[in-house]
Amino acid sequence: MGRTEDLKAKGLDLGGLDGTFGFLLHAAWRDAARTFAEHFAETGITPLGYSILLLIARNPGCAPGDLCEIMGVTSNNMTRLIDDLSRRSLIERTVHAADRRARRLQLTAQGAATLEGLRARHAAYEADFNDRIGAERIDRLCEILRHFD
Amino acid sequence: MGRTEDLKAKGLDLGGLDGTFGFLLHAAWRDAARTFAEHFAETGITPLGYSILLLIARNPGCAPGDLCEIMGVTSNNMTRLIDDLSRRSLIERTVHAADRRARRLQLTAQGAATLEGLRARHAAYEADFNDRIGAERIDRLCEILRHFD
DNA sequence: TATTGTTATACTCTATAACTATA
DNA sequence: TATAGTTATAGAGTATAACAATA
Incomplete structure (x- = not known):
């Protein structure tokens, strides 16, 4: 079970925190x-x-602004995240021909290869949680979380 | 509905991110x-x-280490959080008589009064989410989240 | 030796504002 | 004038390590 279950057994009063969804x-x-x-x-x-890597793989040529909207990250912060991936040669950032203010993002060959390894790690990570929490619970969790902004 | 619903309507491929519980x-x-x-x-x-204020109110005289365990915060970081509340005269930190390594935490009168106002704000915050997401969904969410560590 | 708490430090994430260059 | 992206900066949260005082 989770942490809150263990703690209540120790005589500490959680003061309703274990019923507070934000906590x-x-x-x-x-x-x-x-x-x-x-x-x-x-x-x-x-x-x-x-x-970011996943989104660029699925939407080659997308702009940083597209990622901002999907990920809920402001553009200034997105710039730095993209800087980092770019500096590591995983993605390529070029000026958009039609609108020279915008940028086009694409995976490099190295980025695409790296992403395959990352997908495997991510699958293992999700399997980890499915084991710990229960796949059915994780599904119900996703369903509820999609109602948040 | 949530953000992911809106985004799919714009033709962006989320690449499975909207089925990824971590995202x-x-x-x-x-x-x-x-x-x-x-x-x-x-x-x-x-x-x-x-x-922290809520936990101290329910467990007067508790130690920083107790809060660390409940909140999942390491002791070095807890020190700074407590420093801040203490500097603002909301809590009092005294040396524990029986074990002089430990500290006893208590709300000040000002802290107790302040907490009442904060509780009202928190109730409004929770009502906000109950309206937006649905109280029944929030309940089911809490039930699932308690399985995490 | 082990434990409680503190100090120092660094990195990530998030946010606001000011700026450049295009449109 | 508005938009896409960048730079600068600051604050909050988290983490590791080294340390002091006490047990």
Whole structure:
């Protein structure tokens, strides 16, 4: 079971925190981030970086602004995430011919190859949680989380 | 509905991200954090600070280490969170008589009074989400999230 | 030796604002 | 005047390591 179950057994009064969705959401996200970091150790890829690579793979030529909207990251921060992946030669950023303000993003050959390894790690990470939490619960979780902004 | 629903309508391929619980969990947590910040604007209280105040109120005399365990925060970081609340005269930190290594944490009178106002804000914040997401969904969400560590 | 808490430090994520270059 | 992206900067959260005081 989860952490809150263990703690109540120790006589500490959680003061309703274990019924507070924000507290639980934060804890669950940190669990996911920590587990992601374990599975992606020594790749230097963070959850945000992985999302970007995945999105560029599916939408070659997309613009940073597209990723901002999907990922909920502001453009200034997206620039730095893209800088990092670009500096590591995983993606290529070129000026858009039609609108020279915009940029076109694409995976490099190295980026595409790297992504395959990352997909395998991600599958293992998800299998990890399916084992721990239950695949059916994870599905119901996703269904509910899609109602958030 | 949620953000992912809107985005799919724009022709962007999310590449399975909207079925990835980690991506959805991150987005939902940011939604919760952003909404919390709106409701707690100008109080200077963050989600972590609110949790600490709540826990000290329910467990007067508890030690920083107790809070670390409940909240999943390491002790070095807890020190700084407590420093902040202490500097603002909301809590009092005294040396534990029986074990002089430990500290005893208590709300000050000002802290207790402040907490009442914060509880009202938190109730409004939760009502906000119950309206947006549905109280029954939030309940089911909590039930699932308690399985995480 | 082990434990409680503190200090120092660094990195990631997030946010606001000011800026460049295009349109 | 508006938009796409960049640069600068700051604050919050998280993490590791080294340390002090006490047990």
